[in-house]
Amino acid sequence: MDATKDRLGRIHHARVHACWQFQGRNSVSMDETNNVARASGAIDAWIGNDGSGLFPYDAVIRAYHEMGKHFVPDTLLERLDDARSLITKQAQTEQALKVFLDVALDKYDSRYEYVTYLAISVLSIDAGGARGDTRWNSLEKRDRLFLHLICDMLRFELLMIDGADKALQQLPPDPKVSQRRCASALRALKPVIERIGLDFSQADDDPIGMARNLCRIVANRTERHEQELLARSILPVYVVHDEYMFIRVLQSFELTFCWIAGRLMKALECFDDSPKDAGILIKQADGVLAETTMLFSLLSTMQRESFQTFRAFTEGASAIQSRNYKLVESLCRVPEESRLHSIAYSSVPEVQQKVIAGVSTLDDAYKTLDKRIGNAQRTELTQAMADFAKSIKQWRSTHYGIAIKMLGENTGTGYTEGTPYLDAVRTIPVFPSIDGVAHTKEIEEVS
Numbered sequence: 001m002d003a004t005k006d007r008l009g010r011i012h013h014a015r016v017h018a019c020w021q022f023q024g025r026n027s028v029s030m031d032e033t034n035n036v037a038r039a040s041g042a043i044d045a046w047i048g049n050d051g052s053g054l055f056p057y058d059a060v061i062r063a064y065h066e067m068g069k070h071f072v073p074d075t076l077l078e079r080l081d082d083a084r085s086l087i088t089k090q091a092q093t094e095q096a097l098k099v100f101l102d103v104a105l106d107k108y109d110s111r112y113e114y115v116t117y118l119a120i121s122v123l124s125i126d127a128g129g130a131r132g133d134t135r136w137n138s139l140e141k142r143d144r145l146f147l148h149l150i151c152d153m154l155r156f157e158l159l160m161i162d163g164a165d166k167a168l169q170q171l172p173p174d175p176k177v178s179q180r181r182c183a184s185a186l187r188a189l190k191p192v193i194e195r196i197g198l199d200f201s202q203a204d205d206d207p208i209g210m211a212r213n214l215c216r217i218v219a220n221r222t223e224r225h226e227q228e229l230l231a232r233s234i235l236p237v238y239v240v241h242d243e244y245m246f247i248r249v250l251q252s253f254e255l256t257f258c259w260i261a262g263r264l265m266k267a268l269e270c271f272d273d274s275p276k277d278a279g280i281l282i283k284q285a286d287g288v289l290a291e292t293t294m295l296f297s298l299l300s301t302m303q304r305e306s307f308q309t310f311r312a313f314t315e316g317a318s319a320i321q322s323r324n325y326k327l328v329e330s331l332c333r334v335p336e337e338s339r340l341h342s343i344a345y346s347s348v349p350e351v352q353q354k355v356i357a358g359v360s361t362l363d364d365a366y367k368t369l370d371k372r373i374g375n376a377q378r379t380e381l382t383q384a385m386a387d388f389a390k391s392i393k394q395w396r397s398t399h400y401g402i403a404i405k406m407l408g409e410n411t412g413t414g415y416t417e418g419t420p421y422l423d424a425v426r427t428i429p430v431f432p433s434i435d436g437v438a439h440t441k442e443i444e445e446v447s
């Protein structure tokens, strides 16, 4: 995007925003307005100390939440830029600060996109198209972060219900929606809560009370570095309440795709020597994908007006840029030439280049399966693949449904025509060699 145009756009929006504040439409108090001055002062002090001591993350995050990332004034952005210059000069750059500034300054640098919007580098949930990355091989690790992300969303919801937080106050949902939101989040968390073995019962008909209880339990088990990670990984572009939930849901899906990519890579590794294990790995990926799809119910509690409001400032950031998703897709099969050279893959250049250079895939491995494999084993593996393919297609259909609901006929922020793109891609075979093999499972429709 043209840098000057983007910058002028931000200045224009900042003026509109300031105007709203004076008209009292965005109830920002003088105290909150001081957040920017406080954050700037704290950065100055940190720089004055030559960057020693803890960077004032909290003050910066507070200021960002007060305005929305799109409207953070230049005074603060320039201070952050100074902080960045200081750490690049230092030999021992603190990696955590570097990635945080990368996310905080994406709009300032005119390199704002999906990966920075979701603070994917802060959470380290980027398989990045890098086959062989095994960081997310542990289901336990994936479950723990998933639990934290969704519980943090619940915590934020409860703060709003209790009137205890002044951040992101525009368009708060009514109590009925909040109740549905809590219930959907709890449903989506159920398998993870069971696997982790949390002492938490869902046998209650008060979702808000249950959410409180769960948040308390999880808070007691949250370590300091996890709290910091959560705080630093959410910088909404605007001040609409629902954007918080939108970001946490997207992050939870990204985490899951990242973990699934790890499972599929392992499956590919052992495909020839141990097809049974490959089948088990694909089955695990299938199970976790299917349960994560329940997050769409949670997402459907987003108010359409909220989405329409904040998406005005997310232009250029779209999940079409999700490297994790495209990595999963290209581990399953080599995409058709037309798709590989379309916006679907040009939006993820790292993955695109790897695929063009030549990659091995599960579909190719299946086609060349050694004849020595017995019929029973072949059937088991075929079935695992067919079930996984079914879950991916189910994911695409549910995603398409929610896009219709929230977006209507508008174009996408990733520069496609919007839902017609999603409609066209949802039937693409996941594993062309077994397309048409009946899956074995009943899949619940997610509303």
Ligand code: HEM
Pocket (backbone or CB within 6 Å): 249, 250, 253, 254, 299, 307, 318, 319, 320, 321, 322, 325, 344, 399, 402, 403, 404, 406, 407, 411, 412, 413, 414, 415, 416, 417, 418, 419, 421, 422, 425
């Ligand atoms: C309000 C909810 C959502 C809407 C309206 C929506 C809309 C869209 C649209 C219009 C596209 C096409 C690209 C573009 O122009 O932006 C897209 C692509 C995509 N979205 Fe969403 N989306 C939503 C939620 C999600 C969620 C929660 C995820 C989970 C990560 C997700 C993942 C994806 C992926 C992976 C693609 C790329 C698909 C492909 O290239 O085949 N979306 N979405």
